[in-house]
Amino acid sequence: MTNLCGIELAGPVLNGSGTFDTIAARRAFGDALLERFPFDAFVSKTITLEPREGNPPPRLWETPAGLINSIGLPNKGLEGFLQTDLPQLAELPVPLVVSVMGFSRDELATLVERVGPRDEVAMIELNVSCPNVETGLIMGADPSETARAVERLRPLCEKPLVVKLTPNATDPAAVASAAEDAGADAVSLINTLKGMALDPATRRPWLGGGSGGVSGPAVRAIALEQVQAVSKRVAIPVIGMGGISSGRHAADFLAVGAHCVAVGTESFRDPAAGRRIGAELQALRELAPNRGRALPVFP
């Protein structure tokens, strides 16, 4: 059992926001998905106040051991989410975390005020990897922008607030620390790293959105370093992610201080990845935790 901000989870494996759509997956897999649910808590795709259709395609580009996406946060908007999606998400066998993003503190406030009170919702995650239209700064890259947002939102909601940090920042640990001081209950990281690719035939940007975000094993070492730096700096729980594709990787993130882990891109390779990783992690934990320095390579 894992306790995350007072919420009991059967294990420490969540999904990364925007990397699993349980409503769609039930159309593909049926109720077997619920019977063998991959995660110990489910994080929704990020919703915004207004509906968004997302970026023009192409939205994907495969990189060495990774993926660039430029999805552009397509979603039904707050009202559509509350009416259509939330009742279906309530059927999941695990606690629900709703991810929200706002382009101003007012927008964020509305989202938190409307989503927070819903019984179906266990926690709210703030996706701050977007510009504040008032200041032009990426909220999550700047400690004081982040602090101001969290201070504003904290009183509006009784549920735990998780701040999802961006890795595209000089000092993510400083942002995490500011979020903690402002009242955040947990932080999660990493979101995707800015990246781009060109169309080999035209040498113009491949992605409809111009640039995108890199995820997958290619970013794991970068994520692990940031999770370590953040975990050293804050006392609140840290949800670590970025390229996790095995129980060993999950154990690495926990070893540097994460309290839970999340699986994103690996679910694209295997919809059951979360469950497999949880089982592998469990098996590792049952081994002696400290087996001493690796044996030399020669026998």
Add this chain to the structure above:
Amino acid sequence: MTNLCGIELAGPVLNGSGTFDTIAARRAFGDALLERFPFDAFVSKTITLEPREGNPPPRLWETPAGLINSIGLPNKGLEGFLQTDLPQLAELPVPLVVSVMGFSRDELATLVERVGPRDEVAMIELNVSCPNVETGLIMGADPSETARAVERLRPLCEKPLVVKLTPNATDPAAVASAAEDAGADAVSLINTLKGMALDPATRRPWLGGGSGGVSGPAVRAIALEQVQAVSKRVAIPVIGMGGISSGRHAADFLAVGAHCVAVGTESFRDPAAGRRIGAELQALRELAPNRGRALPVFP
């Protein structure tokens, strides 16, 4: 021919600082190395004022399509470099760029004043991916720190000054722009991204230095985005690098605005990588540059 800050190069392919040691390579390959030299200009490993022995091993960790290194800038120090290395570097068939790093502006000033006047030296590269011991800030992550360093150094040296940017910054383009305004003649990027790995047997940091820097194909998409953002923002030449391992990659970096490219980790796989990439690039340029949108996948 490529003109970089007034220096004529036979082509646009440099090496990344610290990824090729021509003095060592001559011991392994003999003079054939000079006859088939891989680069159009040679960038030295970063030197510091005082000698450094570098970080304790292990210094390397392989990641998916990448490498984490924690070398720790071993070098003979300024005097050792000038006496022992520089005469040997002068034998290279291409212009020489000397990379320097200082832990304060005074240290940097000494390095630039002593290295700049030497005839063997065509250009100086400032590696600003280190903390300023006076302010505690990573020089290259902060536009004003960078500007102050460049302003101080610019009058001390007649040779072109290149600022090597760090990718571990919220807005590398702002740093580049500050460097340009302060008088830098070119910028180069990306240096390595912070990363770490754990020993699978002990779950303690694998690298002797604790954490390190990630390079190789895994970071290419991230590098390309930063090179694009920087190229949009500055008018001075940009030297683009990060995971380049083919002529097509080099062409991508040039297409987003780089003036030259540099090859780092790929040289570890093939000491002649720079030459191969230059030839592939040349072949690509001889093709029609714009072949229109990629053909659909179905025939």
Add this chain to the structure above:
Amino acid sequence: MTAEASAQPRTLAPPERRVAPVTANERIGAYSLITALDPDGPADPQPGQFYMLAAAEGWGGGGDERPYLPRAFSYARAQPTPDGVELSFLLEAIGPGTERLARLEPGEGLALVGPLGSGFRPAAESCPPLLVGGGIGIAPVLCLQDELIGAAGPGAPGEVGPQALLGFRSAEFAEAAGLFRGAVEVATDDGSAGRHALVTELLRERIEDVGGQATVFACGPPPMLEAVRLLCTSHRCPAQLAMESGMACGFGACFGCVVPTRSGYVRLCLDGPVLDADQLETALDA
């Protein structure tokens, strides 16, 4: 197509990736036909549905250090056996993923998730099916014809099923027409096999022959699908187009595979890959 399938051309997939041993890898002209025994998947995928495939070992290290993600493939044949369903995929090696799959050897593992997406819906009685495939797009046409022949019931001797019009670049590719059990007519771009014509030219003649009384099922490259769409629109005959777009997950998780339709972007892996032609303003944007 069975009555059950007609209600909903989507067979559910098990919610996990599984490994199916490869039983054969045959070279069919320019294509490879990979067959694997899927012990745990459903025996009745619907024509037009697809699977996400990867080699169980050695998936990576090809061109540009790829592939990393699985690749989408329409199944071309599904043969139930006592030990599971034998699935065959027809593929053309055009990049690191298809190159690795084309090198799979019997005994190696094929990792798969599927069947996914929603397949072809049955034709109305009044408009009998007419099948069109271009290049590697013949894959779903093959299983669709097989299924339609099967649906005609046993003891229908000489049954050749609905006609399939197949277009290829050249004779080397056209060898794949030999996989079809039913009636086919072949065209090639260079005239090296069958008629020297575009397959849409054959289609135009057929549609005119039957006075537009046909349901067209098509799969092929976007320009072909767009030509089919325009032809069918002008003859007012219904058309179902099996399309493709770049996919990461295949089950609606990533929102990466959208194509524009008259009602906005749809995820092709979930609401397709088969779309009604009249949902589209163009088939060129996939």
Add this chain to the structure above:
Amino acid sequence: MTAEASAQPRTLAPPERRVAPVTANERIGAYSLITALDPDGPADPQPGQFYMLAAAEGWGGGGDERPYLPRAFSYARAQPTPDGVELSFLLEAIGPGTERLARLEPGEGLALVGPLGSGFRPAAESCPPLLVGGGIGIAPVLCLQDELIGAAGPGAPGEVGPQALLGFRSAEFAEAAGLFRGAVEVATDDGSAGRHALVTELLRERIEDVGGQATVFACGPPPMLEAVRLLCTSHRCPAQLAMESGMACGFGACFGCVVPTRSGYVRLCLDGPVLDADQLETALDA
């Protein structure tokens, strides 16, 4: 060892990676012996030198999406032929790189850079060579014995060369002792082949027999090398140890492979892999 080689136990490598076709991949007990025909490399690498190896195709996509970098291997045999030099490498599959190499098939390409590093230096007349190999560390010992036998000159019938003492975990590994042309004595950790002893026990006996009048050439795991070092120090006999450390480049470019010596860190790929035992404070830190 030839007179030329003795001056400088380092044969220069061509300054580029090349691809050598694999001619054989034999299973030797628990090890694989990979042979490739290197048409463009020098015919006379020096025992103790190594090559950086990678599969020319499919290098990646193994465990943890690795390998990416090439891997270092001592050559175990070098056989000049009219078409180039046939190089053999003995390897144990312990991770994604060695696993891929162990699966190489004849006809596939082996990408290589080398020979690299500096090899064993000749023994002084007064202290004849005594060879010690542990596990996969027998690879450079094999070519060293071959070379020493060759140096004894033609027409030396019954020449068994300098004695090689070989230690293995068990009989399965000890099969590789059969590769040696000269005199060998085998020990295994579990007694399943040869003597039930550590190879350093055999070495102690030999050194005592010759009253310390020997030059020891050793390669094996760090604990073995450290035992060799201590033994030779106490008997004041010179020892050369072929060591290993994690390498990215193999030619001094990355500064990644350093090991601590009495005179500070040295790059093992450049100043080794063979180091004099008395350069080291310990052989355990490689």
